[in-house]
Amino acid sequence: MAALRLSATSHIATHSLKTLFGEKTVWLFILLFTVLVVLSAYLGWSANTTVDAIYTDAKQYLLKAGNPVPPNPVMDSSPLSMLRNLSVYFGLIGVLVAIVMGYQLIAEDRKSGVLPLIATRLTSRREYACAKVGVFSGVLALLTLISLLVCGLVFVCLPSISLSGSQLRQLFEFHFFAYAYMATFGLFAMGCTAFAKKQSIALLTPISLWLIITFILPSLMANVNPTAAINPISTLVPVPDSAFFTIVHGYLAPIALAQNFDAISAQLLEYGPILSPLPVIQWGSLICAFTLSALFAVEAIGRMRMEKGAFNE
Amino acid sequence: MTISAIDAKSLTQKFGNHIAVNNLTLNVSQGEVFGFLGHNGAGKTSTIHMLTTLVKPSSGKAHIFGESVTANAGEVKKLIGYVPENVRLYDSLTTRENLRFFAGLSGIESPDDHVNNAMAIVGISELANKRVGQFSKGMRQRVGLAQAIVHQPKLLFLDEPASGLDPMGIKMLRGLIEKLNQDLGITIFMNTHLISEVSKTCSSIGVLNKGQMIFKGEVSEVKALLGEENAVEDLYLDIQKRSEEVM
Amino acid sequence: MNSVIKQIVAIVRKDLVEAKRDRFFTLLISFLSIAAFISLTSGSIALATDISTYNAAKATLLALGKSLNAIAAPEFYPLKLLRGAVEQIEIIGAILGILIGFRTAMSERGHQTLSIVLVRPVNNITLMAGKTIAGITLIALSLLIVFSVLTATLAYFAAIAMTADDLWRICIVWVLSVTYISTFFVVAMWLTLSFKTPSTALLVSFVLWLMLVLVAPQVGDTLDPDNQVAGGVFKQLHIPKAEQERIKLGYASYETVRNGIETASITKHFERASFAILGIKDTYTNMSIAPILHDKSGDIWGVILSFFITTLIAMSRKLTLKSQQ
Numbered sequence: 001m002a003a004l005r006l007s008a009t010s011h012i013a014t015h016s017l018k019t020l021f022g023e024k025t026v027w028l029f030i031l032l033f034t035v036l037v038v039l040s041a042y043l044g045w046s047a048n049t050t051v052d053a054i055y056t057d058a059k060q061y062l063l064k065a066g067n068p069v070p071p072n073p074v075m076d077s078s079p080l081s082m083l084r085n086l087s088v089y090f091g092l093i094g095v096l097v098a099i100v101m102g103y104q105l106i107a108e109d110r111k112s113g114v115l116p117l118i119a120t121r122l123t124s125r126r127e128y129a130c131a132k133v134g135v136f137s138g139v140l141a142l143l144t145l146i147s148l149l150v151c152g153l154v155f156v157c158l159p160s161i162s163l164s165g166s167q168l169r170q171l172f173e174f175h176f177f178a179y180a181y182m183a184t185f186g187l188f189a190m191g192c193t194a195f196a197k198k199q200s201i202a203l204l205t206p207i208s209l210w211l212i213i214t215f216i217l218p219s220l221m222a223n224v225n226p227t228a229a230i231n232p233i234s235t236l237v238p239v240p241d242s243a244f245f246t247i248v249h250g251y252l253a254p255i256a257l258a259q260n261f262d263a264i265s266a267q268l269l270e271y272g273p274i275l276s277p278l279p280v281i282q283w284g285s286l287i288c289a290f291t292l293s294a295l296f297a298v299e300a301i302g303r304m305r306m307e308k309g310a311f312n313e
Numbered sequence: 314m315t316i317s318a319i320d321a322k323s324l325t326q327k328f329g330n331h332i333a334v335n336n337l338t339l340n341v342s343q344g345e346v347f348g349f350l351g352h353n354g355a356g357k358t359s360t361i362h363m364l365t366t367l368v369k370p371s372s373g374k375a376h377i378f379g380e381s382v383t384a385n386a387g388e389v390k391k392l393i394g395y396v397p398e399n400v401r402l403y404d405s406l407t408t409r410e411n412l413r414f415f416a417g418l419s420g421i422e423s424p425d426d427h428v429n430n431a432m433a434i435v436g437i438s439e440l441a442n443k444r445v446g447q448f449s450k451g452m453r454q455r456v457g458l459a460q461a462i463v464h465q466p467k468l469l470f471l472d473e474p475a476s477g478l479d480p481m482g483i484k485m486l487r488g489l490i491e492k493l494n495q496d497l498g499i500t501i502f503m504n505t506h507l508i509s510e511v512s513k514t515c516s517s518i519g520v521l522n523k524g525q526m527i528f529k530g531e532v533s534e535v536k537a538l539l540g541e542e543n544a545v546e547d548l549y550l551d552i553q554k555r556s557e558e559v560m
Numbered sequence: 561m562n563s564v565i566k567q568i569v570a571i572v573r574k575d576l577v578e579a580k581r582d583r584f585f586t587l588l589i590s591f592l593s594i595a596a597f598i599s600l601t602s603g604s605i606a607l608a609t610d611i612s613t614y615n616a617a618k619a620t621l622l623a624l625g626k627s628l629n630a631i632a633a634p635e636f637y638p639l640k641l642l643r644g645a646v647e648q649i650e651i652i653g654a655i656l657g658i659l660i661g662f663r664t665a666m667s668e669r670g671h672q673t674l675s676i677v678l679v680r681p682v683n684n685i686t687l688m689a690g691k692t693i694a695g696i697t698l699i700a701l702s703l704l705i706v707f708s709v710l711t712a713t714l715a716y717f718a719a720i721a722m723t724a725d726d727l728w729r730i731c732i733v734w735v736l737s738v739t740y741i742s743t744f745f746v747v748a749m750w751l752t753l754s755f756k757t758p759s760t761a762l763l764v765s766f767v768l769w770l771m772l773v774l775v776a777p778q779v780g781d782t783l784d785p786d787n788q789v790a791g792g793v794f795k796q797l798h799i800p801k802a803e804q805e806r807i808k809l810g811y812a813s814y815e816t817v818r819n820g821i822e823t824a825s826i827t828k829h830f831e832r833a834s835f836a837i838l839g840i841k842d843t844y845t846n847m848s849i850a851p852i853l854h855d856k857s858g859d860i861w862g863v864i865l866s867f868f869i870t871t872l873i874a875m876s877r878k879l880t881l882k883s884q885q
Contacts, residue, residue, distance in 0.1 A: 024760070025760050025763045025764065028764075028767060029763075029767070032767065032770075032771075036775065039779070043779065043782045043783065046783060047782060047783065047785060047788040048788075050783075050785045050788075050811065050814065051785045051788055051789060051793055053811075054785055054793055054794075054797075054807060054811075055793075055797065057807045057810060058794075058797045058799050058803075058807060061799070061803055061807075062797070062798075062799075067798065070796060070797055070798070073789045073793060073796055073797075074788075074789075085782060088778060092770060092774055092775070092778075093770060093775075096766065096770060100763060107759065199758075199759060200584075200662070200663075200666075200762070201584075203759065203762065203763075204659070207655075207766070208591065211595075211651075211652060211655070215595065215648065215651060215652065216594075216595050216598055216648075219595075219598050219599045219602050219644055219648075220598050220602055222602075223602040223603060223605070223606040223644075225599065225603075225643060225644045225647050226599075226644065226647040226648055226650075226651050227647050227777065227778075227781065227831075230774060230778050231778065231781055231782065231787060232782075233787060233788060233789070234787060240605075240606045240609050240610075241609060241613065242605060242606070242608070242609035244605045245602075245605065245606070245609075365679050366678075366679065367675060367678055367679065367880075368880075387681050387683075388681075390679055390680055390681040391681050393679060394679075395675065395676060395679045396676075397672075397675045397676065399672075400676070401672040401673050402673060403574065403578060403667070403673065405577075405578050405581040405582065406574065406577060406578065410574070410577060413570075414570055414571075414573075414574045415676065415677075415680065417566060417567060417569070417570030418567055418570055418571070418677060418680040418681075418682050419680050419681065420563050420566070420567070420681055422566070457676075460676060461676075
């Protein structure tokens with residue numbers, strides 16, 4: 001019986017994988033993600049090089065004017081900081097890829113109206129949920145691995161820059177948290193797609209949540225404007241010294257996933273204030289959110305109306 | 314000489330390698346109720362799509378009251394009404410709002426009279442201010458008919474109008490078709506599977522098989538030839554069987 | 561002509577009634593209004609904090625008998641508080657446009673009503689014109705609500721009466737916002753009518769949004785060396801303005817590429833024009849409107865032309881029975 005159950009789960013998983021990769025939009029998003037990961041490495045390197053060149057120019061002026069010369073802002077910067085834009089692109093395209101995947105894995109079955117045919121063949125709904133969550137987690141892990149490989153290639157191509165053992169570990173940790181961050185939204189999308197009556201609501205609910213967390217919460221909690229919220233440096237401004245922001249920040253910090261992820265990224269990629277160890281509220285909120293999303297997805301799939309299934313529009 | 318309501322010559326519709334309608338020649342006189350029969354996938358809906366200008370024929374010609382469906386599509390649209398299979402409407406709008414909209418699109422200057430008239434004819438005046446999204450299949454079908462006649466067309470195309478209706482609904486539909494044809498003089502072209510309704514409602518029939526017209530004749534002649542009971546059904550099944558054998 | 565206008569009016573009226581009864585649409589406007597309101601409120605509170613910090617520092621210095629030259633007074637230009645709100649409009653507003661475009665197209669596809677629309681004596685241009693006008697009207701009304709909320713909130717927080725000049729500037733930015741968001745509306749509507757699967761069209765619209773609204777400006781922003789050091793690289797190095805310009809000249813081609821990436825995005829044009837008109841950008845604070853409009857004509861035309869080009873392409877989309885499937 002256990003073998004049969006495994007067979008049903010793996011069968012659904014295999015079919016889901018084939019269907020997922022049969023969707024052109026999924027490939028478009030994956031391609032875009034890969035391109036932006038490469039771009040983020042270039043942007044970091046380019047920005048550092050340009051700031052360094054400006055410093056050299058400015059130093060000459062300051063020496064001529066007899067003014068004191070401040071230290072080079074990028075001289076002592078960590079090689080990892082070159083990858084700082086990764087946090088932005090994981091937060092943008094990475095999350096969107098995860099949402100699209102989470103949505104497609106359930107929507108495809110609902111749209112084609114095959115849920116009653118599947119349900120009459122399963123011994124338990126858990127098989128279906130395991131298959132879907134498993135495929136999602138695996139494909140997202142693959143995407144994260146692609147990013148890790150690109151980062152590795154970057155440092156191979158720049159032999160003058162090398163990572164220490166602890167920095168390498170930090171790079172892995174960053175990708176772990178990036179995975180958790182993306183998966184949170186993707187699993188939430190999966191749950192929404194299982195629950196929603198209308199197709200458009202299934203897609204728009206996770207996107208709305210992402211918009212709130214990425215653009216509205218930073219504004220509410222720290223007066224960070226939306227364009228600053230997607231700049232790895234500008235987003236790290238301290239909370240204004242005011243009772244309002246202190247109170248709001250205190251209450252909303254556990255759900256400020258974007259800011260927590262940005263803060264963790266800044267520390268792990270060594271381009272922001274370093275706090276050792278990582279504050280619990282930051283990594284804890286990400287892990288909690290990821291866990292809750294996973295539970296939500298499984299529960300929502302468990303409650304999905306398999307006898308009807310199809311969307312209303 | 315009166316102009317035919319529908320005059321189609323060698324109409325063909327191809328979708329890639331698939332020939333949906335093959336060299337169809339058809340003539341429907343004004344005032345007729347024409348039943349168009351055929352198995353699923355015979356090409357009945359494709360024929361209606363060509364005659365209603367929704368799709369251009371791959372070859373051949375068709376005229377609606379003398380107007381070409383390809384060259385004078387705009388004029389043809391003023392003369393026809395169309396009720397698709399499983400007619401869909403704007404769910405969040407009321408019956409009156411739906412009909413006003415379609416009347417407006419048909420170029421009716423002051424649609425209120427037309428809308429009230431159409432609702433009265435199909436018997437849905439009491440549903441005027443109710444949202445269509447709440448209606449049953451039968452009620453939707455009536456609103457669908459109303460939108461097709463709101464601009465007083467001369468020819469009405471009905472695609473499987475009885476699809477999904479209960480016996481009461483079918484009887485209601487039959488009454489409406491008779492009313493539209495006999496009282497208002499509207500020519501009716503109807504795709505249908507319900508042979509029992511064809512024999513009660515239609516004045517002439519055509520049978521389509523795999524895109525080709527294999528029979529056309531008056532219902533009265535069929536009944537006279539084969540006897541009253543189940544004449545049309547027997548004829549239809551016999552034709553289909555012979556057609557399968559030939560092909 | 562008269563009948564064409566009547567047909568367009570019938571289509572516009574139908575779409576507006578549908579939108580009015582659509583809870584989804586109400587949610588969208590509320591979402592954008594709340595986002596913009598939050599940005600404005602946070603900005604106002606942050607400014608109030610700066611002012612009280614300054615006042616405390618001022619009191620301390622005066623008590624010590626010292627000069628106030630050491631500290632800079634926070635500038636108070638009410639319209640500058642709209643910065644965050646304008647950014648929310650440019651990001652979330654664009655999504656509003658996409659969703660309205662998607663819903664406008666789906667109103668025919670989803671309902672499968674195209675077949676009974678297309679048998680009417682109405683030509684394609686009339687249909688598309690009607691739907692486009694309806695969509696733009698919805699966007700204009702939505703943004704009117706948003707800007708009304710913002711103006712009222714701004715007047716409350718500023719505690720000073722808004723001048724006619726302030727209101728006129730807000731009005732111009734409202735018109736520009738409508739044009740900007742309508743571009744996304746038209747693109748999304750065209751994609752939804754063109755793609756086989758509507759959800760694919762929605763996803764492609766989001767990809768375009770991501771690239772134009774977020775990635776292109778972000779890349780341009782990131783390539784700006786001044787944004788790569790906390791507080792700005794020139795400020796960190798204590799370089800005076802004149803010297804900054806000289807150094808920047810040495811990076812003209814780099815700056816051209818960077819600027820080119822930014823200006824490939826309609827969002828950047830909208831942002832630059834809006835920030836200038838509202839005096840958010842320091843260079844334009846206290847400047848009268850006419851020279852600003854002249855200076856920013858390139859950005860304004862960038863927004864307008866993007867809208868017109870996308871609309872022309874969308875209007876050429878032929879609605880057929882296949883669009884319904």
